[in-house]
Structure formats: C-alpha cells, structure tokens
Amino acid sequence: MSPHGSSAPRFRRPAPLYASVAEAIPGEPDPAASSDLAHDSARALLDGVFHSSDAEVVERVVALAAEDGLTDLAALWSGAPATSLPGALWRLYVLHTWSQTSGDDMVRRYRAGSRTVPGLRYLSGFAEPPDVDQVHRSMDEILxxxxTGDLGLALRRAGAVAMIVAHGTAHLADEDADDDRTLQAERLLSTGEDLTAAGRHAEAGQLD
Known part of the structure; x- marks a missing residue:
C-alpha cells in the first residue's frame, strides 16, 4: 500500500511490548490459529495500553512499527479483514509509518488533495497547509x-488523511502522466475507505 518516498531516517526499534506474542509467530501457522492470534494480540495490545497509566507504554506503542517492527506486525495482522480490529490497526500503523519515513512526500500529496476534497480536512485534524513536523505530530496524535482515547474517531481521522492523500496522489499522477502514482492513489483510497469503515464499526461496538 505504501507509496515510495524519500529515504527513511533510522529509528531505534523499541523493546517488544508483549514477548509472548512475538514468540508465537513461527513459520507458517495454521490459518485458524493465525486469525485467533491476530485478534487476540490486537485486543491485548489495545486493552493493555488503554488501561495503563504508564506514559512510556503509550510511547512504545506509537513507536512499535519503527524499523522492521512493521514486518512483525504484518505477520500478525496484515491478513485480517479491514473491518476487524487487527486489520484496522495494521492499516493505521502502515499509514503512520509512511508519514514518519516519507513526511515530505505525504505533505506534497496532502496539499494537492486538500484542494480537491476540502470537506475532509476538518476531520483529518491537520493544520492547513501542514508542514512535515505537523504531519508527524498529527499522525502520532491519531495513533x-x-x-488511549476514541478508537472510532482515530480510525476515521486516519481514513480522512488517507483519502485526502489519495486524491492528491491522483492529481499529481494526472500532472505527470504517472501510472505508478495512479496505482498508489487507488491503494491509498482503498485504505482510507477501509479505515473509515473500521471507524464506524468501532463506534457501533462492532470492531473485533
């Protein structure tokens, strides 16, 4: 899903939040067991952080996908349905990781898209026009x-960001006649729609 961006800065990978979860990802697990592990780990992560009063735990979760941590999350969550908790968290982490590693590219696409779909800007919560630091802060806040707050709202905000960036990517693709960007726009739009749908499920108490 992630578009190509500028070279990524180096992050220090955080310590695993749940060692028992990390140890439970050997080679090729049974599909049913994989589904159970995806849902159980996502719920454990969400509940564990929500009920924690330790600010360091929250920051470790925000940094969970730094470096090859995203690969670990992919093994757990990438195959889950979009409107499930692990599927929604996977899409949220992928969007957040891209924003952190390719902030300049995201800003350019966001600015181009915000002219096309101005109604989504208010839900995204981004400053207008955003700079890279503001994008990093806003995506951290969403994650x-x-x-720690309203899961449904956070997912809908992330969905709005992805859809704005998708429209911006499509606009830039038209300017440059770039087929690769057109495909990126389609994937981003799909991600935005998935996150928005997941947010609605969360608000209805149906995201599991």
Whole structure:
C-alpha cells in the first residue's frame, strides 16, 4: 500500500511490548490459529495500553512499527479483514509509518488533495497547509488516540488523511502522466475507505 518516498531516517526499534506474542509467530501457522492470534494480540495490545497509566507504554506503542517492527506486525495482522480490529490497526500503523519515513512526500500529496476534497480536512485534524513536523505530530496524535482515547474517531481521522492523500496522489499522477502514482492513489483510497469503515464499526461496538 505504501507509496515510495524519500529515504527513511533510522529509528531505534523499541523493546517488544508483549514477548509472548512475538514468540508465537513461527513459520507458517495454521490459518485458524493465525486469525485467533491476530485478534487476540490486537485486543491485548489495545486493552493493555488503554488501561495503563504508564506514559512510556503509550510511547512504545506509537513507536512499535519503527524499523522492521512493521514486518512483525504484518505477520500478525496484515491478513485480517479491514473491518476487524487487527486489520484496522495494521492499516493505521502502515499509514503512520509512511508519514514518519516519507513526511515530505505525504505533505506534497496532502496539499494537492486538500484542494480537491476540502470537506475532509476538518476531520483529518491537520493544520492547513501542514508542514512535515505537523504531519508527524498529527499522525502520532491519531495513533495515540486509537489506544488511549476514541478508537472510532482515530480510525476515521486516519481514513480522512488517507483519502485526502489519495486524491492528491491522483492529481499529481494526472500532472505527470504517472501510472505508478495512479496505482498508489487507488491503494491509498482503498485504505482510507477501509479505515473509515473500521471507524464506524468501532463506534457501533462492532470492531473485533
């Protein structure tokens, strides 16, 4: 899903939040067991952070996908349905990781898209026009909010960001006649729609 961006800065990978979860990802697990593990680990992560009063735990969750941590999350969650908790968290982490490693690219696409779909700007919560630091802060805030605040709202905000960036990517693709960007726009739009749908499920108490 992630578009190509500028070279990524190096992050220090955080210590695993749940060692028992990390140890339970050997080679090719049974599909049913994989589904159970995806849902159980996502719920354990969400509940563990929500009920924690330790600010360091929250920051470790925000940094969970730094470096090859995203690979670990992919093994757990990438195959889950979009409107399930692990599927929604996977899409949220992928979008957040891209924003952190390719902030300049995301800003350019966001600015191009915000002219096309101005109604989504208010839900995204981004400053207008955003700079890279503001994008990093806002995406951190969205990710924190998913674990410590209103999960449904956080997912819908992330969905709005993805859809704005998708429209911006499509606009830039038209300018450059770039087929690769057109495919990226389609994937981003799909991600935005998935996150928005997951947010609605969360608000209805149906995201599991």
């Amino acid at each position: 924190r909010g998913a674990f």
